[in-house]
Amino acid sequence: MAGILAMILASGEGARLFPLTETRTKPAVQFAGNYRIVDFALNNFVNADLLKIYVLTQFKSQSLNLHLRKAWRLSNITKRFIEPIPAQQRVNKNWYIGTADAIYQNTRFIKQNSPEHVCIFGSDHIYKMDVQQMVEHHKNKGGCLTISAIRVAKEQAYHFGIIEIDEDGRVIGFAEKPAVQDAKTIPGDPDHVLASMGNYIFETKTLLKELYADAKNINSSHDFGKDIIPKLFANNAVFVYKLSDNFIQDEPAIAYWRDVGTIDSYWEAHMDMLRPNPPFSLYNKHWPLHTYHPPLPPATFSESTNYVTHITQSFIGAGSYINGATIRNSCLGFRSHVYQDATIDGCIFLSNTKIGQGCRLTKVILDKNVEIAPGTIIGENLEEDRKKYTVTENGIIVIGKNSKVGF
Structure with missing residues (x-):
């Protein structure tokens, strides 16, 4: 679509996903075996045929840059591109201070492309959106900014920018991460609020004007939610686009959206995918999920005289070898090797893991290149596990990259 430039914010440190973000930025963390978190935002643009995309990076970006080069490189014959920045x-001696500052420091790329509208999207959520539908809504409303939004439970309001709108969908109130008791609920629905997804479509002239003014404000935190939007909607036409209005053929649910910014939410999003009737499909032929697939053989399942392989409600990545193990409600990434008499339940393995004979793992996340010695039990005694591993409030255990456990 002519006149549309996308800028995807992929510079987040992801401290709440530690230790998965110990060596990589949050958008580069693997998800559902085959993917990286950033893939979902990119697919939302690629499947909408919006292919002028800058991906803004900062913290621990090597893994992300490598993935973008392998999975998302476009031919330079046309004017379409997916380019990490x-x-x-360039404009001062600071790294990105906030979301608005990240765009401000890259305004030269906006000027080079001369778009009519700029899409500014986050990169760390799991969802599907045909962005072209949001662009059409933005153009039809004729406002200077459109914010994508989703309905969430009121008790979660302190995580989001909370929006009030009139009958025409125009923003009449905005509060960034308010206390739960102060959050304005949806009229007629006292249990839910309308939350910003952190995705914006700006009219370019307005965006540049606001960024330049914000950069001069020494009292600003240089953030869209905290500074730009509260100032803008008061005197300008700012509208909301609801994710629930977005239609994708054959998708099993309306408005599935997950913030995977914590270990618990990351684990829960995987469990959503593994349900018998998942709210988010990895198999929708009308919305292919592009990513990089390494050259690996199919997963192999074998048995011996004494041990039978049993797998239910699980994803098993290519190059994996399962020999006489039981696997339930789990996601095993590329090159996951699980040996005889092991039981894996509610686990997520990123890739290249080896699980020895007789192990029992429950609600365990393993980063890349982890090896577990035969007979190791993890997840059945959280008190003991906390002495050795990262354990969340909800009892999810995380073992960092390159670890060897039980040797």
Whole structure:
């Protein structure tokens, strides 16, 4: 679509996903075996045929840059591109201070492309959106900014920018991460609020004007939610686009959206995918999920005289070898090797893991290149597990990259 430029914010440190973000930025963390978190935002643009995309990177970006190069490289014959832009301190000596500052420091790329509208999207959520439908809504309303939004439970309001709208969908109130008791609920629905998804479509002239003014404000935190939007909607036409209005053929649910910014939410999103009737489909032929697939053989399942392989409600990545093990409600990434008499339940393995004979793992996340010694039991005694591993409030255990456990 002519006149549309996308800028995807992929510079987040992802401290709440530690230790999965110990060596990589949050958008580069693997998800559902085959994918990286950033793939979902990119697919939302690629499947909408919006292919002028800059991906803004900053923290621990090597893994992300490598993935973008392998999975998302476009031919330079046309004017379409997916291009990573590292933080370069072009306009000052600061790294990105906030979301607005990240775009401000890269306004030269907006000017080079001369778009009519700029899409500014986050990169760390699991959802599907035909962005072209949001663009059409933005153009039809004729406002200077459109914010994508989703209905969430009121008790979660403190995580989001909370929006009030009139009958025409125009923003009449905005509060960034308010206390739960102060959050304005949806009229007629006292248990839910309308929350910003952190995705914006700006009219370009307005965006540049606001970014330049914000950059001069020494009292600003240089963030769209905290600074730009509260100032803008008061005197300008700012509208909301609801994710529930977005239609994708054959998708099993309306408005599935997950923030995977914590270990618990990351685990829960995987469990959503593994349900018998999942709210988010990895198999929708009308919305293919592009990513990089390494050259690996199919997963192999074998048995011996004494041990039978039994797998239910699970994803098993290519190159994996399962020999006489039981696997339930789990996601095993590329090159996951699980040996005889092991039981894996509610687990997520990123890739290249080896699980020895007789192990029992329950609600365990393993980063890349982890090896578990035969007979190791993890997840059945959280008190003991906390002495050795990262364990969340909800009892999810995380073992960091390159670990060897029980040897």
